[in-house]
Amino acid sequence: MDIIVCVHNALEDVQRCLGSVVSHTSPPYRLILVDDGSEAATRDYLSEFAQRHDCLRLRNEAAKGYTLAANMGLRASSAPYVVLLNSDTVVSSEWLPRLLRCADSDPAIAMAGPLSNTASWQSIPRVEEAGDWATNPLPQGWDASDMAQAVAGCGAPVFPRLPFLNGFCLLIKREVIEQFGVFDEENFARGYGEENDYSLRLYEGGWSLAVADDVYVFHAQSRSYSNERRKRLGELAAQALARKHGQALIDRLAMRCRHSRVMAGIRARSTVCPDRIRLRREGRERFAGKRVLFLLPAADAGGGANIIVSEAQRMLDMGVDAAIANLAANRQDFERAYQGLRLPVHYFRRPEELETLAHGFDAVVASIYYTVAWLRPLSGRGPVLGYYVQDFEPHWFSAGSREHREAMDSYTLLPGLRPFCKTEWNRSEVQQHTGAECRVLGPSVEVDLFRPRHERVDGRIVIAGMVRPYSSYRSPAMTMRILNQIKSAHPDEVEIVTFGVDEFDPSFQNLRPTAPTQHLGRLGSPELATVFDQVDIFVDFSTYQAMGLTAMEAMACGAAVIVPAAGGTTDFARHEHNALVVDTRDEAQCQSALERLVRDATLRQRLGQQALTDIQQFHPEGAALRMLSALFD
Incomplete structure (x- = not known):
């Protein structure tokens, strides 16, 4: 792996960037520094840094612009993979292996790029604000590593495809460079637009571009150029891009980026990443070491069982020893329905065995009306007794039937029983019909599993x-x-x-x-x-x-x-x-x-x-x- 960092002044940004690369990148890799006419302070820092870390250092005495500087680095590179990394970025742990995993997930992928705070279509949680690209400051009290950890911990990546990738951090395969060459120096010599042109060339050549959605690289929006100059360069680049590829194609592909359902899902999920991390930490601080047993006599996967499994697994992340107790007769079907389950499952043949099975647990939770009676031998014996109410179950049966009476009695069957439910409607139904009061937990859904993974392509x-x-x-x-x-x-x-x-x-x-x-x-x-x-x-x-x-x-x-x-x-x-x-x-x-x-x-x-x-x-x-x-x- 060759990592190319082009530099033009902005010494503090450069120091943060190179420091993060050295701290969070495992060998083997080679760092190629291209000094594009930096002033003395930055020039001397790069010279000393290159000697200390055995980097290849290239220098233009007069600045030639990003595109020519990047091409200097690309021509000096020989590795199977090349990463172009802006000098105003901060990388975090595992950034490079995850980028590589994305690029190698499909042989049709030519380039891969990460998520970021400001990287056009790869920005999270917002793309635009006030008619311009969003800057997305980090959550209060967080640094780039915190955000990277949150992004990586919010479900398996899906590697969405986009027709354009932002050039602030690009992994490019060597075979692509050999086929398409380097950036267009004639039309985009000063920078801005060169990565869009390269993306279009690859797209027209049948290659795919992918986002490594488990990687977050912070982008400080370099101070190498003023906002006014950056805006002017962007306008000139857009004109050159339209002359070369046609505005119609550019607009069509930009609309694909704007309306990507997969990227919309990634951005939506990123908005709650900080809150989810905070809740996991709070759960550990308050409840780590507690033991909770859920009575779940289920054979097949179903709504109520899925909710309990999902939330109990999140308790594990909070340091809680959560487990399931199920009937032995359901074992084969249950394990087929819940393959890869992280929760331990204890099987029992008769409800009478629960008194022994529940020994050592701090709480035992019933999950359906008839399991409340199974808790009777535990009443007053130590564990907290809970009842996860997920419907008003008397509605399931004819009035006057045995099942209706048993369901109706379940909410008040045991003294000290702590019932809780999902919705305000459910709380109201239980209170109105039985007088029992449930704590409302609120709806929940497994957002790490249910998420957009592919763009809709069929017109139907x-x-x-x-x-x-x-x-x-x-x-x-x-x-x-x-x-x-x-x-x-x-x-x-x-x-x-x-x-x-x-x-x-x-x-x-x-x-x-x-x-x-x-x-x-x-x-x-x-x-x-x-x-x-x-x-x-x-x-x-x-x-x-x-x-x-x-x-x-x-x-x-x-x-x-x-x-x-x-x-x-x-x-x-x-x-x-x-x-x-x-x-x-x-x-x-x-x-x-x-x-x-x-x-x-x-x-x-x-x-x-x-x-x-x-x-x-x-x-x-x-x-x-x-x-x-x-x-x-």
Whole structure:
């Protein structure tokens, strides 16, 4: 690896940059310093630095401009990979291996660049402000390493493709330089525009450019040039770029950058990175060492189980020993549904075994109405007893039935039981019908899994709906009717995707669509995240939702959603702002809302974009910390 740093004065920036490179870059690499006519103080510093660190130092006695300086470095380079790094940057731990991993993730990638505070389309959390590129100052009390750590810790990278990469930090493969040569010195001699020209040359040559979205390099916006000169150079570069490549192509590719759903998701996630890190640290300070056991008698992956697994795993990040207790009969199916689970799972055959299993835990949490009774032997014996209420379960059963009575009694069955729920609606239902008071934790969704990963390329509008024939409140028949009608009305524009039940289940066969529909059966969370990555609209026509997890998952992927007004969806969905919230008792209103989203692309895109931004605040760390507070404060 050759790292080329071009320098023109701005000594303090240069010292910070080179200091960060030496501190955070592991060999083997070679540092090539190109001194482009710097004054004495910077010149002498570079000379001394090069001797001390065995760098190759090149110098122009008179400044020739960035492009010629960069090309000097490129021509002196011979390594398989070259990094052009501005002298006003600060790198952090693992920056180079992660950049390299991005570049090598696909042989079609020619160049890779990181995220930054000010790097045009690679900027996070904002791209523009007040009609100019955003500067995005670091959060108060943070340095570049803090932000880099937060970015790297917010989920696996997806390496989005962009037609343009900012030149402040570019990794270029040697074969690309051999094919396309160096920067255009004739049209962009003074700098500005040279990296856009190179990006366009590579794009027209069939190569891809990728963003290493697990790398953050701070960019100080160099003081080598004044703002006025920088603006003038930018204007001249834009004119030269248009003459060479045509303004139409430039505008089309710039629009791809501006409307990238994947980059929008990355920027949205970055807005809550500082808060998520803060909550993890707070959780450690307050609750590290606590032991919490969740009673989760689940076989398949489902909404309520997914939420518990997600939030319990965040407790692990807070130093809490969180674990699951499940029935031995569910073991095979559960482990198939939750492969790679970080949580320890303790299996038991009979509820009577829980008294022994729970020994040493500070809290034991029931997760469904009948598991509350399993806690009775532990009452008054030491551990805090909690109940994670995720619906008002008496609604599931006929009044007067044994299950209805048992569900109704569960909220007040044990003295000292600490119930908590997701939404204000759920709290109100429990309080109104039973007198028990639940602490509201707030909605949560696994934002590290549900996120945009690929750009939408198919021109058709993909509409997804969950169909659960055995859950009447989910309105399976009405859902299928509306989806059939919309497909019949727009046969060439719309693609319908359904999921939620095995395709050959007799109850689903009774609802078979008359219009062409792709039914995907039962989906685990990873499969559903893949589906939502390519969905434009998600519909939930349930009569009510206690929270509405699946809609939140779709929103986190940038889809426009329709959700029921009844229930807890309004804790995260705002009508006409980030969703359409409808009275699902009115089939015509549901049909009209979906028709509107199909016909109005602007509305569809606006709602999806806002949903993608808003849903980030419902990360699992917040709910996990509030649950620990509910149990132990």
